[in-house]
Amino acid sequence: MxxxxxxxxxxxxxxxxxxxxxxxxxxxxxxxxxxxxxxxxxxxxxxxxxxxxxxxxxxxxxxxxxxxxxxxxxxxxxxxxxHSPLSFYSRFRFRPEDLTRNKAYFIPVPHINSVERLFAEKFLEEYAPYNPVKIRFMDTPGFLEEKEFQKPSCLGISSDPFLSPFLKNYHDFKEDTHLSLLQPKDLVPxxxxxxxxxxxxxxxxxxxxxxxxxxxxxxxxxxxxxxxxxxxxxxxxxxxxxxxxxxxxxxxxxxxxxxxxxxxxxxxxxxxxxxxxxxxxxxxxxxxxxxxxxxxxxxxxxxxxxxxxxxxxxxxxxxxxxxNGGADKQYAPAPINYRKLNAIRHLIVDVNSVTLDILQGNFSSRLNTDETLLLDNRVKYLINSMLDSFNSTLELQREEIAELENLISILEIKLDRSAVDLQYSEEKYRYLFEFSREAIALVDAETGNILEGNHQFRSLTGYTRGDLTKTTIEDIILGDQIAPQLKFRTNLSQDAMLSLPDVDILLKDGSKLSVDLSFTSILLSPKKRYQVQFRPNQERKEQERLQHEFISNISHELRSPMTNIKGYLEFFKTDKTLAYNNEHKNMLEVIEKNVKRLSFLIENMLKLTTSREKDAPEEVVEIFDPVPVIEDVIHMNSHLAKGKAIEWELRLKKGLYLKGIRFEFSQIITNLYINALKYTMKGKVSLSLEEINGKIEIIVKDSGIGIDPNYKNQIFDRFFRIPSADNKKIGGTGLGLSIVKSLIEKMNGEIFMESKLGQGSTFKVILPKTSISS
CATH class of the missing domain: 3.40.190.10 (Periplasmic binding protein-like II)
Structure with missing residues (x-):
């Protein structure tokens, strides 16, 4: 053996x-x-x-x-x-003048007589020849190298990234220091x-x-x-x-x-x-x-x-x-004279024997002792006691290791079960992906390459699986329609959900098709992917056209009788020949409030249709101060706060100007302000206008019922109302925020919403600032 x-x-x-x-x-x-x-x-x-x-x-x-x-x-x-391609590594890039004689450094080496130790000595001699420092070389086992390297007093280490894999994350002096020692032609044995x-x-x-x-x-x-x-x-x-x-x-x-x-x-x-x-x-x-x-x-x-x-x-x-192995001439040191030190000599021999036994793995080895009280025997007793203590600690650690091995075995079994479940989940996902009713493609988030397309996608576009392996998503989507919103090879750590309506894609036969796109980021094996859904939008556009046409017709039809109702109501209120009691006056007030409400709803419906019609007649664009418009809106709708314990806060900076249609801007403020009043029973409503980074920022904030985060992306859709008991009591058509968004986009602005359920909502509108001269 x-x-x-x-x-x-x-x-x-x-x-x-x-x-x-x-x-x-x-x-x-x-x-x-x-x-x-x-x-x-x-x-x-x-x-x-x-x-x-x-x-x-x-x-x-x-x-x-x-x-x-x-x-x-x-x-x-x-x-x-x-054979090692030695270099010197450190936690930081130090310069020769950074080294000081007043500080003691150490360098870990695998052995005091090793090429790594000699290399470190030579490196410091060449790198800082006029600035010698105190260096202590410390014999370090391989598994402790990284721990010692991290200590503040460690100057560095001479090794390579294979023997010490952690070094790839630290500074290599070979990269920026042109010393002859760091540019070897051959590896060092x-x-x-x-x-x-x-x-x-x-x-x-x-x-x-x-x-x-x-x-x-x-x-x-x-x-x-x-x-x-x-x-x-x-x-x-x-x-x-x-x-x-x-x-x-x-x-x-x-x-x-x-x-x-x-x-x-x-x-x-x-x-x-x-x-x-x-x-x-x-x-x-x-x-x-x-x-x-x-x-x-x-x-x-x-x-x-x-x-x-x-x-x-x-x-x-x-x-x-x-x-004749070794050198021709030996230089052995003089042997130690033990003639007068027999006890110590025997003790050293015994200790050396036990040490070698332990190095070989025989942890039960002990020193031989007798019943005498000689000095060497007492030392042997103490050493044996130390070994027994060490052995008991080692036995406890072995038991802990055995328990850990059992735990690892259990975890491996669970991992195997998880692997089976994962495989089943992957097969299930592939089945649902392939036979989904939606046209779906998987896209590499780093390169934009189409990795896979399901049956519905291939039927819609005409591409085969072979065609898709050579195609990127940017080859199919015509023009620069996704570049501003979704940049490949960047921001891979961030999740992305993006919807793009009315996008033209190129089919295999060369024709075009208008679709709605939906990008969702997912993690697979373990790189980032985009799941892209393609929905043809001809049916949606036709439904929108019919809906717009219906709303426009109904709105115009309702406007004529509403004008007559308003006229007769004004006649009854101003005719002093008619004798009204208190009950009659209350009835007239109720009629007037409902007439105003109905007129407001009709105006919103008309505004919704005209804001989306490309051929709508142009209105007068002017440059105006938004503060008076906001004050008028607050004055006209102050009756909505009657009977509520609401605290007001207004911070409006005058002298800032907008370019647009004054009435449309009043509609934006009216809808946001009325929503804040409607959904706040008690608390605080604030409205501010100020200049931020060269733009006008308007914030409408309330402490009302708030918005469920699940509906955050739907509140600007037409006719959408959050399904809740509070909303049913308050009433509404779901058109207000849709009108607000369309009018803000018409003024080249943006709107942002933040809300917490039960704590209120904040709507921020950012519009471009203009000057009177423009």
Missing amino acids: INICITSRLSSLPIVIAYRKGFFEEFDIKVSLHVNTHHKGVLALLESGRIEVGEVPTISYLQESFLKKSKIKRIYKGLFLY STLLAFSGDCILKTGRNASGVLLAVKKAIDFINENTKNNSPKIWEDLNLTQFYPHLRAGDLKSILFPHPLIEKGVFSYQGNIESMYPLLKDTYFRVIRRVLTPEVVKPVLDFSEILEALEPKKLFDVRKLTSFQ
């Missing part, structure tokens, strides 16, 4: 792929794969012979090559694993596969099987990346080895990633790319300046790669690289 130890960084991916795809078994190698949080733990296990193979930083291996004399404790190189001395001495053929399997895994990654095969990641379950990355994140990171295509996974590396980092680099332990001439033979993999080319097992001990 070959024990392989890796870290939870993505640099170990070839080893995981070889393990998951069964490449080790192809070469008759039984492998146990273990994940450690840090490179230091992997190096310690390799040196002690507890594991046979591990992933180690290239620079750490380089230092070990100059240290170890013993073949058993020596670490032997195997293959390069990962970051990590390599290493063997323990015990493994090489005892299992020469097994070592070659490990090398062949990992080499095949690297080729597998690169070939599938070039062939654009995303399915290779679906059946691997990599979250077991990279727990800090979710399954969805892993797929998006691994495939397709530009750095994988660039060749970050390679067993062949150009070690010359390391020379700028190694220049003048001093290792304190070995007290040696590493030069390119010394490094080159230590990192020469040519003999190993040639031996692997036949793709057959062989005894690696026959290769020079495994006979």
Whole structure:
């Protein structure tokens, strides 16, 4: 059994792929794969012979090559694993003058002896050569990188967006800083596969099987990346080895990633790319300046790669690289003298053994103790107690993890049920969409392309499904009829509901058809779409024409008898020869009020028809001050507030002028003002007129019954009245607001409404301001 130890960084991916795809078994190698949080733990296990193979930083291996004399404790190189396009990243774009000696910074690195640490040193030397700062390099496991990077005292980090995916959201100094260090031609060898001395001495053929399997895994990654095969990641379950990355994140990171295509996974590396980092680099332990001439033979993999080319097992001990692994000259530090410190020596050996056991996952390992009260035994008791406490906490966490796993299983079952329900809902939606009586098309909100059209839409326009795949909504809608209201590729985050009447569309045979359009934004998979309804409007126009004609005829027919009624009523009121008692006078007042009301309704009906008729006779357009008109309207309709506890507020600014028909403007104010009085039993009615941004703004506000938000888009329709008991008591025809809107649009203005049920309504009218000279 070959024990392989890796870290939870993505640099170990070839080893995981070889393990998951069964490449080790192809070469008759039984492998146990273990994940450690840090490179230091992997190096310690390799040196002690507890594991046979591990992933180690290239620079750490380089230092070990100059240290170890013993073949058993020596670490032997195997293959390069990962090559990094290093750059320096930070949370902000700092300048050289921003760095200060008075502040201490730290930089997270995967290992104190790593290319990332050397790169960060060189970057700061070149970027701020005249402003040296206090830097502390902190060994950081991969899953803690982002957390440490976010700390205020962290100056930055040297890495790449593949090993540290969160870096894509932060500042890359390579983008705006033209230093030679940041413009490398080749990738820098970051990590390599290493063997323990015990493994090489005892299992020469097994070592070659490990090398062949990992080499095949690297080729597998690169070939599938070039062939654009995303399915290779679906059946691997990599979250077991990279727990800090979710399954969805892993797929998006691994495939397709530009750095994988660039060749970050390679067993062949150009070690010359390391020379700028190694220049003048001093290792304190070995007290040696590493030069390119010394490094080159230590990192020469040519003999190993040639031996692997036949793709057959062989005894690696026959290769020079495994006979004399490491540097020609070692610089091991002087050993510690334990002759007079036997107790401490034994304690250190025992603690080292237990630590290595725990690194391998054996959490039940303990120190050996006896019944004596020696100092080392008391220390052992304390360490064992600490380990027991740690183990009990770990057991509790395991129980919590088991509960979470059960909960996840339940959630997965619910998710599967939801997926089935969603599939059923999608099929139901597609059926209703296809066989709807309305002509409907689905449009991409970003591009305007027609994605799909139902049967009714294809029958109406004559287009086939094949035609629609090459057509945009702007190709069908003639002219620039939707561009001002609905802009594609912009405001995709906002919902949109838009109705466009009388729009001409182009049919497949080249003819035109007038329709009413309705745009509604929806979210599907998960992009934004528009659902567009097409309604032919010939029938609607004919109904409107007949309705207008009927209203016009009825209004004119009612006007003549109403004139006679008014005349006779005036005669009876002014004839002093007639003796009236109080009851007769009350009757005449009731008749007069109802006559006025009926006259007002007839005038509204006439105004509605004439405002929509293109051939209506032109009325006199004049420039006038709106304030006197508003005051007249208030005076003439003040009787409607009798008997109500209403508070008044008027804020009218004089000296502003409108251009239009004075009578039509009085109709706008009359309808809005009467509505405010009718629907306010008690409270406050306010009316204001002022200049805002070069336009005249009129606001009519009340504290009445308010408007149900469900009917907000219908209150300006003709003959529409909100179905409620209050409305039935108050009465009306539903024409007032329709007349108001048509007259405001005739004056090139706009009207807006805000209302809360039970709290009142506010109508805002904005009209263009004019001057007397114009």
